[in-house]
Amino acid sequence: MSTFRKKLEIRRSQFKSTSTKERTIQRRYNQQIQISKAKREDLLNKKRNLLPKNDLNIYQPEEIKKYIKNLPQLAKQLQSENKKEKTEASEIIRNLLSIPKDPPIDQVLQCKILPILVDFLQDPKEPDLQFNAAWIISNIASGLSEHTKLVVESNSIPIFVELLGSKNEDIQLQVQPLMSVLKNMLVYSNREIIVEATTALGYLAEGSEKNIQLIIEHNIVPLLVALLKYNDNIIKFPSLRCLGNLITGNEEQIISVLDNGLIQYIIDFLQSQKLAIRKEACWILSNICACTSIQIQDVIDEGALPHLIYILENDINQVRKEACYVISNMINYAKHSQCRYIASRxxxxxxxxxxxxxxxxxxxxxxxxxxxxxxxxxxxxxxxxxxxxxxxxxxxxxxxxxxxxxxxxxxxxxxxxxxxxxxxxxxxxxxxxxxxxxxxxxxxxxx
The missing domain is CATH 1.25.10.10 (Leucine-rich Repeat Variant)
Incomplete structure (x- = not known):
C-alpha cells in the first residue's frame, strides 16, 4: 500500500457519525450550493476531449441503445481471459460514456464493473486497458455527487494521483481531467468526499512544482482557502496541509496562492486550540517567510509577531520549534529594517x-x-x-x-x-x- 493510501485510510478512520446539528448545517449548505438542472446537465457533458470530435459521435442512436442493452454482456467480457475481448469491451463502454448528452453512467454502474476497472487502472503492463479504465472512471466521477461518491469509495482517487507520475504520456494526459473532478468534489456537502479531495490534492502537491501548477491553473486554491472557514477540523486540517504543500512551490506559485488571502487565516490558526493546527500554521508561515521581504512584510502587517511570541513563551516544544523556524526564516530573508522591527518586539x-x-x-x-x-x-x-x-x-x-x-x-x-x-x-x-x-x-x- 502506497504512503498516500495509508494516509487516506488514517483520514477515513477519523470520521464519526454526524450529529443532528451537523446534518442541519449540511442541509443548509447543500441548499446554498444546489446547482440548477441546466448546470447539472453541463456537468455531465464535461467529457474528455482526447478523441477527435467526430469520434465522440461514433455511435448512432440505435447503436447506443443496442450497446446499453448489451452492457451486462460487455461486463462479462471485461472479465475474459482474452485480452482482445477485454479491450474491445472497455472501448465500447468508454465511447458510451463519452456521448455528449445523457451518458449511461447509472446503467454502467449497475453492471458492477467499477472494481474491475480499478484493477485495470493499477496494471501498467496493459496500457490500453489502463487508459480506457482511466477514461471511464473519470467520466463516472464527472457525473452527479452520488457517482463521485462511488468513485471515492472504490479507492481509485489515490491511484489516479499516482498515475499523474506515469511514464506513459497517454495515461498522464488522461488522468489530468482528475483535477476537474477533485475541484468539483470540494463543493459537495458530503464530508467524506471533501476530505478525500483535499487529501488527494495535498499528496499531489508534495514536492512537485508541475503538480502545484496544475492545481493553481484549475483555480482550486480559492476553494481550499474557503474550506478553512469550516468549524470541522477533519475538513479544515487536510485543506490547511494541502495549502501548506502548495507554499513549497516556486516564488511565483507561492505568490499566486497567497493572493487568495491565505496569510490572515494562517495567523488566526496560530491561536487554535488544536496543537496540530498551530504547528501546521507555523510550518506554513516559515515557508512563506522563506520567500521574499515582501511576503515577510505581509506576515508582519497581518499581526503575526504577537502570536508567534506567545507561542515561543508559552506553547509546548513541538509548536515552539516551528515558531522558531518562522523567526529564523523571517530574519534570514528580511531587510535590515524588518530585522530591527522584529527585534523591537x-x-x-x-x-x-x-x-x-x-x-x-x-x-x-x-x-x-x-x-x-x-x-x-x-x-x-x-x-x-x-x-x-x-x-x-x-x-x-x-x-x-x-x-x-x-x-x-x-x-x-x-x-x-x-x-x-x-x-x-x-x-x-x-x-x-x-x-x-x-x-x-x-x-x-x-x-
Missing part, C-alpha cells in the same frame, strides 16, 4: 531564554537567529559610525553569555560548534577582521 530576550531549552533544534535555531540579529546591529554600528549594544545588552540581561559558554561544552556536536562560533564572533568581540573570517571559514568547514 522583544524577541531577543525570548530567544536567549530558549537557549536553556532541552530541544536541540530550538537551541540551534535560537543561536543562529541571535547571530543574525547581532550582525545586523554590527552593520548598523558601522553605518552610523558609533557602537550599538542594545541587542547585546538584552542578551546579557538574560545570562546569555553563561548559556553560550555552557553550550560550548555540549556533547551535541553541531550545538557546541555553533556556540563556539557565536562566542568567538560576538562575545570575545575580536577586532581583527582576518580572525573573524578564519573562525567563520573553520565553522562552515566543520558543519
Amino acid at each position: 522583544g524577541i531577543i530576550p525570548i530567544l536567549t531564554r530558549l537557549l536553556s531549552n532541552e530541544d536541540q533544534e530550538i537551541i540551534y535555531t535560537c543561536i543562529e537567529s541571535l547571530d543574525i540579529f547581532f550582525k545586523v546591529e554590527d552593520a548598523d554600528s558601522e553605518l552610523q559610525n558609533k557602537e550599538l549594544n542594545e541587542y547585546r545588552n538584552q542578551f546579557e540581561e538574560e545570562d546569555g553569555i553563561k548559556k553560550i559558554e555552557k553550550l560550548m561544552e555540549s556533547k551535541v556536536s553541531n550545538i557546541s560548534k555553533r556556540a563556539i562560533y557565536f562566542y568567538c564572533i560576538h562575545i570575545e568581540a575580536l577586532s581583527d577582521e582576518e580572525d573573524d573570517e578564519e573562525i567563520e571559514d573553520l565553522f562552515y568547514e566543520e558543519i
Whole structure:
C-alpha cells in the first residue's frame, strides 16, 4: 500500500457519525450550493476531449441503445481471459460514456464493473486497458455527487494521483481531467468526499512544482482557502496541509496562492486550540517567510509577531520549534529594517531564554537567529559610525553569555560548534577582521 493510501485510510478512520446539528448545517449548505438542472446537465457533458470530435459521435442512436442493452454482456467480457475481448469491451463502454448528452453512467454502474476497472487502472503492463479504465472512471466521477461518491469509495482517487507520475504520456494526459473532478468534489456537502479531495490534492502537491501548477491553473486554491472557514477540523486540517504543500512551490506559485488571502487565516490558526493546527500554521508561515521581504512584510502587517511570541513563551516544544523556524526564516530573508522591527518586539530576550531549552533544534535555531540579529546591529554600528549594544545588552540581561559558554561544552556536536562560533564572533568581540573570517571559514568547514 502506497504512503498516500495509508494516509487516506488514517483520514477515513477519523470520521464519526454526524450529529443532528451537523446534518442541519449540511442541509443548509447543500441548499446554498444546489446547482440548477441546466448546470447539472453541463456537468455531465464535461467529457474528455482526447478523441477527435467526430469520434465522440461514433455511435448512432440505435447503436447506443443496442450497446446499453448489451452492457451486462460487455461486463462479462471485461472479465475474459482474452485480452482482445477485454479491450474491445472497455472501448465500447468508454465511447458510451463519452456521448455528449445523457451518458449511461447509472446503467454502467449497475453492471458492477467499477472494481474491475480499478484493477485495470493499477496494471501498467496493459496500457490500453489502463487508459480506457482511466477514461471511464473519470467520466463516472464527472457525473452527479452520488457517482463521485462511488468513485471515492472504490479507492481509485489515490491511484489516479499516482498515475499523474506515469511514464506513459497517454495515461498522464488522461488522468489530468482528475483535477476537474477533485475541484468539483470540494463543493459537495458530503464530508467524506471533501476530505478525500483535499487529501488527494495535498499528496499531489508534495514536492512537485508541475503538480502545484496544475492545481493553481484549475483555480482550486480559492476553494481550499474557503474550506478553512469550516468549524470541522477533519475538513479544515487536510485543506490547511494541502495549502501548506502548495507554499513549497516556486516564488511565483507561492505568490499566486497567497493572493487568495491565505496569510490572515494562517495567523488566526496560530491561536487554535488544536496543537496540530498551530504547528501546521507555523510550518506554513516559515515557508512563506522563506520567500521574499515582501511576503515577510505581509506576515508582519497581518499581526503575526504577537502570536508567534506567545507561542515561543508559552506553547509546548513541538509548536515552539516551528515558531522558531518562522523567526529564523523571517530574519534570514528580511531587510535590515524588518530585522530591527522584529527585534523591537522583544524577541531577543525570548530567544536567549530558549537557549536553556532541552530541544536541540530550538537551541540551534535560537543561536543562529541571535547571530543574525547581532550582525545586523554590527552593520548598523558601522553605518552610523558609533557602537550599538542594545541587542547585546538584552542578551546579557538574560545570562546569555553563561548559556553560550555552557553550550560550548555540549556533547551535541553541531550545538557546541555553533556556540563556539557565536562566542568567538560576538562575545570575545575580536577586532581583527582576518580572525573573524578564519573562525567563520573553520565553522562552515566543520558543519
